[in-house]
Structure formats: C-alpha cells, structure tokens
Amino acid sequence: MITILVVEDEKYALDSLLKQIREYDKQESFRVLQASNGKEAYQLYIQYSPELVMTDIRMPGMDGLELLKAIREKDENTQVVILSAYSDFEYAREALTYGASDYLLKPIKAENLGSCLDKFLKRKVTEKKEALMTGRDMVTQYIADCIRREDFSNFVEERMFKKIFRDYQISVIYFAGECRPDKGRFLTEIEKLYGGEFWMEFRFLETENDLWTLVVNLCHENSFFHRRILRLLQEEGHDVYIGVSALHTDAKEVHQAYDEALKTCKYKVYGKERLLLSAQPAEEGEYKYYLPKKEEDLLKEALKCRNTRKTEMVIENVFADIKKNGSISMECLELLLSQFLVIYRQTLGEGGVNKEGMTKGRTSVLQFDSIEDMRDFLIRIGRNICTMLDAPENGKHKDIVETMAEYAQQHFDQEVTVKELAEKVLFMNQDYLSHLFVEKKGISYSCYLRQIRMQNAGKLLENRKLSITEVASMSGYNDTSQFIRVFKKDYGMTPKKYRDSMKWENSSGEQQSTTECEGGGCA
Template sequence: MYKVIIVDDEKLLRQGFIHMTDWSVNGFEIVGDASNGIEALELVERYQPDIVVTDIRMPGMDGIELTRILKQRYKDIQVIVLSSYNDFEYVKETLQLGALDYILKPKMQYTDLVNAMEKAKANKHHKELAKDTQSELRKKSMQSFFKSLLCETSQTDEAILEQIIAFSLPLQPGPMRLISIQLELLETNSASDAPQEGEFTNTIVNELQAMLLQQQNGCCFAVNPLQLIVIMNTSEDEYRDLIAPAFAACDVQHWLCVSELFSEFSDIPSVYQRLLALSPYRFYINSGSVMKEAELAELKTSMDLPFKNFNEYIDKQDFPGIYEKVQQFITDSIQTKNYIDPYAIRNGFIEVCYYIIHRLDEMGLEIDELHKRKITFFKSIENTRNVTDCLQVLKHILNEIETFLKDSRNGNYSPTVKSIIYFIHQHYREDISLQSIALQFHLNKSYLSQLFKLQTGETLNNYLINLRIDEAKALLRQSSSNIYTVCQAIGYSNPSYFGQVFKKVVGMKPSEYSKLYNK
C-alpha cells in the first residue's frame, strides 16, 4: 500500500476526499489528514507517507512552503497540489520546487484524483527502481574493483588509491595486513534449517564493514560465498577484536589466515596468493584459529611413511601398532612445525590402507570383501576436513580390517591354509613338523608360520599338538588303550616326551587321565 496524507484547511473537502472511494482497491491508504502545513509535517514525521496531496492557500503554513520543506527533507515523497483558477502562479512555483502534478479544485473529479495518484505511484516506483539500479551498479563496480585489487598485478598505487577514494573506503596508504577468512557452514539435519551461503556471507561482510567504517581503518568484501577478505591499516593484532564478535553467535566454522605487514597497495595480489597457498593448512587447526605466514614457513608436499616397517605389524595382525606409528609420525611433524600438505596426508593414509590390503593379498588370504570395501575406505579418507578426523577415519578402517580378519579365521581360510589343515589331519600320526609341511607345500617356513597364525589364530605347531592330544584323549578313554599304543598312534615315538606334552596341555599325566574313565 502507498501511504497518503491529505492537507487542506477545509475539513469538509478532506472528509470528502477520504470517503470518495475505497482507496485500498487502487493500492492506497489514507493514513492522516491535516488543516495546514505545520500539522502536515508532524504527520509526515510520524507516518513517512509516499504521497502528500495539499492545498496551496492555507493558514499557518501554505502549500508552497510545505512543498519546499518536503522536497528538502523528504525527496522521495510525491506532492500533488490542489489549486483554484487564480492560483496558477503559485502552482508554477510548487512545480518548480518539485511537485509532481496539480488539480483544479473547482473542476476536481474522482478520475482526476485517481489519475494523479496513479501518476505519483508510478513516479515513485520508477525512482525506486532507478535508485536500486544505481545502488546495484555501484555495488557491482565496487566488487569488480575488489577482485581486481586481488588479482591484477599491473595496477599502480596511485590508480588504486584513486578508486579507494572514489568508493569512500576507509583505507590509507601505509602499514596494512590482508586477512583471508575461510568459512565452512555446519551441516544440519534439515535442509530448511541450513543457512544460504551467500546470504550468510553478506550478513558477515556487512557487519565487519560497519565496524571498519566506524574505526576508519579498513574494508571487507567477499571473494566467494565461503571466503572473505579484510584489508586493515593495523600493525597490531587488532583484527582479533574486530572479527571475533562477528562470529560469536554464528553456527559456522571459520579460519583466519593473516599476512605479514606490507605498505604498498600494489603488493596486495602477491600477498593474497601467499595466503591462498596457506589456506589449506587450516587442516591442522581448530575453527576460530589464526594462521600466520611466519608460523607456517616449513611446508612439506609429501608424506614419506616407511611402509616396509609395517610388515611385521601386518604379519602379526597388530593394526593398533600400525595406527600408533602413523599417529606418531603426524604428531612429530606438527610438533616440529614441518607441516605436510593436507592432500599428501590424505593420500598417504590411502596408501597405508592400500599397502595393508596388498600385503594380505600376498599372504594368500581370501580378502575379496576387503577389495570391495577399499574404495569406500579411500573416499572416507578423502572427505575428512581436518587432521583429527583423518586419524579417526584411519583408526576406524584399521579396526574394520582387523574385525574382518578375525571373522575370516572362524572358517574362511585361504585355499593354501585349507590344504595344509587337510594335510595335517591326514598325516598327524606320522612324523611331520613345520619344516616338513613347508617343504611339502613349497613354502618358506617363516612365511608359512605367519600365514597359518594369521588365519587360524594359533601357530602350526600348536595346532598339530592340540590335534594329536585330542586324539590321544579319545584313545585313553577306551579301556583297551595303553600309553605306548596311544603314543605310537598319534605320531610320537618317545612315550616320555608324549607324557610331558600331554601334561602341559591337559594338566595331568596320560595315566591319570585314563583312570578317570577306566576305573
């Protein structure tokens, strides 16, 4: 609705105007009426109308003076003048002062009023569009300047300063810092609850810009919805006190990357490029933290993990040991400030997982399921946002591999181990050993021992001993069996040695065990 005030010293005319029609149908609302210019100004202050319809001749303050004051104080208010035949010179004066139109009171018709009001509405609408367009053009022009400030290396300090002055930015030549603020919006359970990136960024930019204007020491703008730039005239750590309040009540993660001091506007592009190179290293720090160029001087582009040193841990199925080694490697790098490129860390963790799976493959294990899962493992590492998450994901993956292998030991043996177990069951009565079985299957004795334990959870020798003793117990429970025949039946040639082994496993001598069942 367009708000309208009627000003005329004739009350009857004002009432007739108000009740002439249902003005709301045409998009108007009569918010007040006054008998002279003084009363009208009070109503204008109170209601902030869009249109004022005023008579010219009135006591106290006439329509000419009212029009003059309105156009000085409230340039956007549209003024329509009511006049008599002999008021034409006064009408001309009001038009020169900025009145939009006039209507002759003696001939005033309903349609004249509506047409004049519609003209005022249209004129105000066009002015608002023009103002919005002009504001938008200035905004785009300023944004273009900011982007050129970061990227164009050929601009002189004089040319940059001219534009700073033209845009009335409170930025002076001399010591300054460039601060890059990287944002990450927190994930929400509902899409409707999630703030729009651009909308949120604009709010932060406006708040920071207002603070900088108040302090007259810098400017702020958005490079994209998730990156802000602040340029400040400061040689101290004032930026902390400025920026922290803007994020105090916000559900957003943010990191500050702060340049060293520089003095020339033309240095801004090179300073910005250095900060861009540092930005990924927020991987190492918590939200709200500050990264300074001087503190991140030692940057490594690769992660050199000693993969071969993991073999003994893989062979023993000691995955917590592998995790501790990797965690210590990362901790040492951070403590010595030898920061590794986050991409290299993620890639290094992926290589750890790949190496473990490859090693298990070489050992002859049936790990088809791990091969299916490895792409999921790799993607989960790639999607981590910081070093803590990356380590937690690696730990989870190693736990998954360990659990899988434990489940495999419950019967899902590799073909090689299955064949060895079958061979042992067929030949345990003979003089067989780890060495003879390794020769039978053309395997290295050490490798065979590691492979068998990895899949079954016990050494091959123990497996053979337990199998023989179980058979001996079954024979000893029979009344016709004696120690010597049992010893020979299960592959032991020395009854004394058999007795020692039996007692160690069962907890009693063979004769004592036999008496339990043959009284």
C-alpha cells in the first residue's frame, strides 16, 4: 500500500482534495494521511515515511516551503507536490528549486490531479524497477546476505521476503564461455515475456563472476520459467547451464536452496543437459570416492622427480576408477579436485615459486564440461609443472617464460590471454606471470603474441588462394577490420598492399634472373 500525506489548512479544500484522491484510487491502493499545518505534517512524515506529500504553501507555523526543506534534509527521494493559488506562483517556482517534483494550481481540477498521480506512480514503478535491477531493494539484500551466511537473520527483511515468496525456487546460471549478456537487456527481455508485474515475484543477483542467481515465486504462470530463460540465453548465442533448487516455502532456507541449485549445476559434468533440476541427479546411484593414499603418494613422488609420464599415469588411473564405478557424489568430486590442486601448490612451492606466484582463483567443478575435461586439465597442469621447474636429474630445464612463449607459438590462431594461461595451463597467478614475462622478454605477453601473429600473417599472405578474412582468422583475429589495423601498424601498409608489393618483387626477381641467364650469368 502506498502512503500519501495531504497537508492543507483550509478544511473545504482538504475535504475536496481527499475526495478527488479517493475517486482516482479505484484499486484502494492508497493510505491517505492528513494534516492541517506544516509542524503536524512533519511529525506524520517522521512517523509514517509517506512516499508522496501534497502540501499547500501558505500555512501557519511551518509553511509548505519550510516543510519541503525539512523533508529534503531527511530524504531526497520522497516526492513532494506543491499546492498553490495563482497569486502564490512565485512560491511554487521557488519550491521547484528546492526539489518539489510537481505543483498543482488551485482550484485543483480532477484531470490535473489524475495526471500528477499518474506521473507519481510511473516514477515509483521506474524507481522500483531500478532498485530491483541493481539489487538495492530490501528483499534482494536479504537473499544476498542469506547466500553469504547460512546463519543470517533479519526479522524485518525476512517478513518482506515471506510476503513475496511463498513457494520459491532458486536457480544458478553458469556461463561456460567468455561471453556474457548485458544484464539490463536480459532483465528487459524477461519483463517482455512476463510483464511488469513479474518484478513482484522475481529477484536477480550476480553472486560470482561466472554466476547469475534468480529467485522466482513458483506459480502456474511461472512453471516453464527456467526453460524460457535457457532458450532466451541460447538464442543469443550464450553457452549456459542452469541449476534449479527444489521447491522451498521457508524464508530461512534461502542458503540451503542456493546450495542445492549450485550443487545441481555442477552435475553438468556427468551429462549434456543444460537445465538441471535438483531432483535430476540419481543420488542412489552415486558412490563415495576419495583419493587413495597410495595414489596420492605416487603423484607427489612423480611431481617431485619431474616425471611427466608417471604423473599422467597416476591421474589417468584415478579417473579410470571413477569411470568404472559410475558417478561419484558431488562432494567427493569437489574434494578430489581440491586434493589435486593442494598437491600442485605444494610442488610449486617446493620448486621455488612463492605464494604470490601461485594462482589466487578458486577452481571449481563448475568450470569443466565433463569428467574427461577435468582429467585433461589436471594432466595438463601436472605435465607443465614437471617441465617448467628445475629437473637436475635429466639435465633439462624449461622455465616458465619459455613455456608461455611456446604456448603462444603453438596457439597464436586461438584466443590466448595471460588469464587463460594462468588458470588453464600453468596454474599460477596472472599478475605474477605478466610481470615475469616482461622482466625476461622486455615486452608484454600480448605484444609478443601480436608479433607472432603478424609474422604468421606475412607468410600466409604469400598464398594468394587465401582471402584477407581467412588470413585474419588463421592469425587469431575474428575481426578482419581489427586485423587490418594491427597489420598496417606493424608493416606500414594494408595486407592487400603488402600482398601486391610481394607480387611486384617476385616479378622483378624473375625478370632479373632471365636477364642474367641471357647474359651468360647462369651456369
């Protein structure tokens, strides 16, 4: 219910205005408070915090302008409408400079009042929508606090949550690719699907870098909500998975519901489903699996000796056991991943890499498309740890910078960043790697990669069967115009002019050879 405070010292004018408001408010959504002077009005304002104040200018004790100033000292968002006669127009103009949202001339006509209240309600809807989209409203804050802390409690916020969400589900959206939709546009598309009223039973949060969290009040109209969201995101080309919690009715179970949704989303590693419901994983078919002590010791020994083949073999054997026995529980899979990564960090530390050099990001099961993807990740990191740290027993040494350089040389036609190297290849801190590369090579990693791409582009342009677009793509550029700009900066001419100049040089060379031969210069 919306609270409106009407301030008017003339009884006839007050009664008339109250009647007009009642006639406008056919849905009975207004609670109207009334006061006959500024001081009384200010006390009501402090007590009830009305969203709209409609006040006359000329009143005994505290006039409308003084009331407006007092309200603005407390709150900048309360809408204040000034009521004034023609003779008070200059006062009304002054009131606008102090933040009055509108003014009405007496005697107040029904259509003018209706227009004023329409603007008030429209602005209120806009402000509420902005608050919901940015997570500033009380209910969204309650959800965020519950997700962060299992024991969080706030009586007022909990009551507000209960009023909106009687039967609710929480879903977690995980973006597997680098591409992210625009949040504002995404929420606008949802509004198109369900209408503006949907905001009353829906909340949106960004809980982590790769995660969006949705809370929806479950009713008949929302029964296909998650399938529609999935289709909407897929139609825009986003690689997403959605994990959905079970149905909940208790406001105290928000943290539990979020954990359910997150855990369910992780089950994507066991199949190709994009929408995963909490009841979907067959828990009775799961089993407990923990890294055997024997395999743990073998892995540590293999890494210590920098034995790449033995490291790969240990990891392959562990995952062969997992595949042979079926799906292990998600808690066990998370623990297994953590155990491997702890061993890797210990090995890096023993190899002379300080803590600042080790990755600070948290690797989760969510980041993998399948069990095989997780296995390959662990093998790749283990192999790189073996090869890039000192290995005195076989006389080989390939330092971290050379590993980074080789990776650029082998993958220059792909999307390569220090962030990707840090997370997926070297298992080290991004900033540390960037600093180390500049220190050893004298240029940034991105500049080094560009040099390799441009060298490759120059060679590819010799093949006239390839278009400029194809050369750009084969050199790691999806945007041809960007490729042309970079190429021109490095070579001083466009790829086309470079290719044409090569043609001229070849023609000159052939002509020169013919002349030399004709003059007896060739054997």
